[in-house]
Amino acid sequence: MTQLIVAAFVVALSGYAAYRAIRIVPQGQAYVVERLGRYHRTLGPGVNVVVPFADGVRTVVDLREQVVSFPPRPVNTSDNLVISADLVIYYQVTDPRAVTYEIAGFLAAVEQIAVTTLREVVGGMDLDRALASRDEINARLRAALDEVTGRWGVRIDRVELKSIDPPGFVQDAVEKEMRAEREKRASILSAEGRKQSAVLTAEGERQAAVLKARGEAEAAVLRAQAEAEARAMRAKGQADAIAMVFHAIQEGDAEQRSLAYRYLQDFPEAAGTDGRTHSGTHTGTHSGTDGGADLGGRFSVRQDEGPAAR
8 A cells, every 4th residue: 555655656746747847938938947046048939848846947038029118207408408208118138048147127227227328318409409309319329228238138129219398388489489480481471472463463454454455456447447448438339320320311312401310319329428418419409400400401511522522
């Protein structure tokens, strides 16, 4: 019975020892192993075998890139203004042994170095330069941290100033300055708009006046041409009417007095005289038949003298 108990104890101890001898490390992590209180080795991802009861895991180190944000800290500028700045640091452990044994409280040490370097860098700048020199401040912070953290087995990938907050009265002054600048630009743009509008209006009025004058000149030319053509047509009609009457007198056998009367009636219509001349002509025809006879006599004389002349 005693032998059975001893055998069961040995089997159980062997099983536990085998369990303690096998270490499975996840990807992205590293185990720092100590043997009898001293550093022995670092276990990488996968299955690892250690000596039970002699080897123990001191620290589990995350090898992935990590991000840590530090709370805002007051920083003085060269022009004696206190600003509030907070940092974000991206880092990665490259040596699990060094980060375990070379520094105690790695993040606290990084924070103190970052704040000290930030105060040194910003202290040599005025407020305007500090607000506009984020890249320069980030680069100098990263260089200072890399110089120190390299022996700790940590690589600083990026250092970012998350925010820089000036004092409240400075923010109010900056807002007023920006508001005044925007109002100034708006006034300038409005004045330029009014100027361009006035120039365009004057140009439009000038072009309208030129076009109006050109139109009036062309209209005057057209009216003159129309009047000239009308006068020419009236003169031609008058000449044709006289020629027709004269030809009828010479060629026809009609009585000279009636032909003269007919001529006096047709002549104003052919010549295109106005109503007053036409009315006067009719008055003359109704009251002056002797005048018609005299005109007929003149035509008869010319008719009688015609063959002789020919």
